[in-house]
Amino acid sequence: MEKNYYVCTGCGLLCDDIEVESEKNIINKVYTACRVGVAHMKEVRGEAGFRVDNAPVDEATAIREAASILKNAKNPLIFGLGTSTDEAQKLAIELARKTDATLDDTSSFCLGPLVEALLQDKIKTCTLDDVRNKADVIIFWGADPSDSHPRHLSKHSYFPRGSEKQRGWEEERTAIAIDVRKSHTAKICGNYFFQIPPEGDAEFIDALIAALSGKLPKTSYNYPPKKILELANILKGAKFGVIFAGLGLIYSLKDMEPVFRLMKALNEKANFQLVPMVGHYNMRGFNENLYAETGYVNRVKFENGTVKHGPEYSVVESLKAKTVDAALIIGSDPLSSLPRSVSKNLLEIPVISIDPCETLTSKHSKVYINTAISGVESGGSATRMDGIKVSFKPVVETARLSDEATLKKIMEAL
Amino acid sequence: MDFGSFLAAPEIKIRIVTYRDIFQDKAMIENRFGEEYRDRSAIIKLDAADLKQLNVKKGDTVILSNSFGRIVVKAEESGYDTPHRGLAYMPNSPWSNMLVSDETGGTGVPKFKDISVTVTSAKGEKVTEFKP
Amino acid sequence: MTNAMELYQMLPKTNCKKCGKTSCMAFAVALMARELTPEDCPPLKEESKYRENYEKLKEIFKPSEGATETGLIVHEDLCFGCGNCVVACPPNVANDPYGVGSGNAPRNVNKLVLTIEDGIVKAQNLEECRRFGKNKILCNGCIVTCPVEAIEFV
Numbered sequence: 001m002e003k004n005y006y007v008c009t010g011c012g013l014l015c016d017d018i019e020v021e022s023e024k025n026i027i028n029k030v031y032t033a034c035r036v037g038v039a040h041m042k043e044v045r046g047e048a049g050f051r052v053d054n055a056p057v058d059e060a061t062a063i064r065e066a067a068s069i070l071k072n073a074k075n076p077l078i079f080g081l082g083t084s085t086d087e088a089q090k091l092a093i094e095l096a097r098k099t100d101a102t103l104d105d106t107s108s109f110c111l112g113p114l115v116e117a118l119l120q121d122k123i124k125t126c127t128l129d130d131v132r133n134k135a136d137v138i139i140f141w142g143a144d145p146s147d148s149h150p151r152h153l154s155k156h157s158y159f160p161r162g163s164e165k166q167r168g169w170e171e172e173r174t175a176i177a178i179d180v181r182k183s184h185t186a187k188i189c190g191n192y193f194f195q196i197p198p199e200g201d202a203e204f205i206d207a208l209i210a211a212l213s214g215k216l217p218k219t220s221y222n223y224p225p226k227k228i229l230e231l232a233n234i235l236k237g238a239k240f241g242v243i244f245a246g247l248g249l250i251y252s253l254k255d256m257e258p259v260f261r262l263m264k265a266l267n268e269k270a271n272f273q274l275v276p277m278v279g280h281y282n283m284r285g286f287n288e289n290l291y292a293e294t295g296y297v298n299r300v301k302f303e304n305g306t307v308k309h310g311p312e313y314s315v316v317e318s319l320k321a322k323t324v325d326a327a328l329i330i331g332s333d334p335l336s337s338l339p340r341s342v343s344k345n346l347l348e349i350p351v352i353s354i355d356p357c358e359t360l361t362s363k364h365s366k367v368y369i370n371t372a373i374s375g376v377e378s379g380g381s382a383t384r385m386d387g388i389k390v391s392f393k394p395v396v397e398t399a400r401l402s403d404e405a406t407l408k409k410i411m412e413a414l
Numbered sequence: 415m416d417f418g419s420f421l422a423a424p425e426i427k428i429r430i431v432t433y434r435d436i437f438q439d440k441a442m443i444e445n446r447f448g449e450e451y452r453d454r455s456a457i458i459k460l461d462a463a464d465l466k467q468l469n470v471k472k473g474d475t476v477i478l479s480n481s482f483g484r485i486v487v488k489a490e491e492s493g494y495d496t497p498h499r500g501l502a503y504m505p506n507s508p509w510s511n512m513l514v515s516d517e518t519g520g521t522g523v524p525k526f527k528d529i530s531v532t533v534t535s536a537k538g539e540k541v542t543e544f545k546p
Numbered sequence: 547m548t549n550a551m552e553l554y555q556m557l558p559k560t561n562c563k564k565c566g567k568t569s570c571m572a573f574a575v576a577l578m579a580r581e582l583t584p585e586d587c588p589p590l591k592e593e594s595k596y597r598e599n600y601e602k603l604k605e606i607f608k609p610s611e612g613a614t615e616t617g618l619i620v621h622e623d624l625c626f627g628c629g630n631c632v633v634a635c636p637p638n639v640a641n642d643p644y645g646v647g648s649g650n651a652p653r654n655v656n657k658l659v660l661t662i663e664d665g666i667v668k669a670q671n672l673e674e675c676r677r678f679g680k681n682k683i684l685c686n687g688c689i690v691t692c693p694v695e696a697i698e699f700v
Binding site for chain 2: 010034035036039040043108109144146147148150180181182183184195198199247248251252299311312314315316317320333335336337338339340341342343357358359360
Binding site for chain 3: 017029032037156169
């Protein structure tokens with residue numbers, strides 16, 4: 001029996017085995033998806049709408065106003081795009097080029113540095129299918145997929161049978177959590193939960209590297225050396241090890257150098273790959289699309305056909321330094337997700353918000369365009385957290401514009 | 415003797431680590447201006463000993479403040495088996511982001527997961543609202 | 547929730563054998579295994595001095611709401627549909643190795659004990675569960691893999 005599966009765009013896992021029962025464009029039942037996926041697919045929608053200065057307008061007026069904001073800005077910021085399709089992202093890059101914009105996405109303050117390292121072949125990586133088929137030692141480092149990517153352990157990393165892992169998780173896999181708190185994922189790892197203090201990751205990495213070469217592992221927080229040596233022994237025996245790196249690890253490091261060192265040390269003794277726990281469904285896609293176009297994964301500024309890159313072009317620094325004079329925000333809510341001490345500067349410039357749902361940012365925007373939910377009401381393609389390309393069709397129909405269609409119209413109006 | 419009870423409102427310094435919570439994410443998708451999202455976001459999980467020192471019971475509101483902002487959230491006991499006095503946990507949300515420093519050292523990456531605040535009893539004051 | 551020793555404490559402890567078991571402790575074990583019910587102890591049921599304990603035991607063993615033939619209860623408010631139990635459940639793996647056993651959507655739901663519906667685990671086909679029937683095994687595959695203790699056997 002051939003089944004009709006949909007892709008869930010609720011997180012970076014892009015689960016491609018979701019069955020849906022729907023009637024008259026309303027989704028009644030969702031099978032196999034997690035709770036977040038179900039909420040994402042069943043999201044309740046109000047009326048479609050376009051607003052300028054908080055008053056309802058027609059489509060043409062909203063598009064015209066958006067184009068005029070971008071035209072009048074010297075250095076507009078284009079930000080978001082983690083929940084947009086590849087097609088929309090490529091249009092946004094083109095739009096940024098046309099308007100001499102600063103372009104950045106959420107990877108700028110998330111996992112951008114690691115994705116960049118993977119694209120530059122500085123770190124060995126693999127797909128989630130490789131993990132399911134081969135992985136024997138799995139480390140969740142500063143990551144809690146049970147909460148961020150709920151089906152991670154069941155669909156890929158720990159519980160499923162794989163082509164070379166036929167006997168089950170108890171016998172053939174070891175899952176390890178390294179974290180500052182006993183997360184839901186750490187709980188599943190049982191005795192293989194290594195609790196470290198906040199900002200203790202770099203030292204733990206060094207101690208682990210020492211232990212891997214048989215030296216006594218030392219930390220300023222006196223982590224029991226015996227436990228680190230035990231961990232090192234497990235890692236040394238890995239035939240196919242994977243580190244899933246999360247924000248807990250990234251945020252506690254000044255740069256990625258300790259990660260590179262650890263990967264090198266691990267690969268001298270065993271076989272290890274690293275996969276960043278990319279959250280938004282197409283954040284990795286944005287990094288790859290921009291990289292293909294400019295050689296950078298994020299934080300770029302277009303100027304007269306040239307591309308500049310650096311932390312000063314990050315969403316945080318450019319808002320903080322007030323170097324941008326307008327903002328086009330696509331599928332993101334920086335007034336909620338950035339420190340208010342930084343995002344408050346958005347309130348001083350004209351903002352265009354393109355989003356399927358009302359957010360604090362949309363409520364404070366000069367122009368708001370309510371779009372289709374990408375992956376539920378509109379289709380396209382995206383890149384899974386491990387780099388696999390996934391195409392998807394809409395689950396239900398809508399009269400709303402997709403963000404791709406919206407960007408196209410703004411571009412035409414320019 | 416419990417000296418805390420003689421002070422107007424005991425105050426302690428706390429380091430907050432933020433985290434993600436799946437039910438909070440679900441609530442955000444359903445309605446980011448709704449009660450469930452607020453109830454699952456505007457909380458701080460403290461060590462039982464810190465709660466005691468603050469003279470605050472589970473479910474009472476507390477004020478979290480630093481030079482970047484001031485918010486009122488509900489205090490909860492973390493329930494973790496290892497004690498963590500001086501360290502507390504909050505789901506990542508607009509509430510926690512009110513307190514995050516804009517100091518990044520020019521890196522573009524704020525310290526979302528490492529927030530220093532002063533905690534004190536809110537004496538019944540209501541949880542901070544983010545109304546559109 | 548409870549163990550045979552706790553149940554024993556609530557019994558008459560006279561070892562009268564009226565229930566057919568050799569001792570009150572044996573009766574407690576049989577209760578625990580759900581082979582017998584509190585009604586099967588005549589003194590407990592009939593004598594007024596045991597009434598309070600009898601009521602308590604009946605409360606414990608009343609066919610609880612949501613409890614299934616194997617005693618499996620899903621706390622729906624806790625479950626978030628990660629599917630760990632679905633993929634780890636031994637009969638699920640045996641009956642659908644390339645579907646749920648490999649982490650995917652079910653290929654054949656007919657004999658699956660656990661599936662995810664609307665983001666919450668649903669139990670069915672309990673005759674397949676290892677805890678079903680006379681020759682049951684106290685399997686805990688769905689319990690130890692759950693991050694939130696959403697599954698319980700009573």
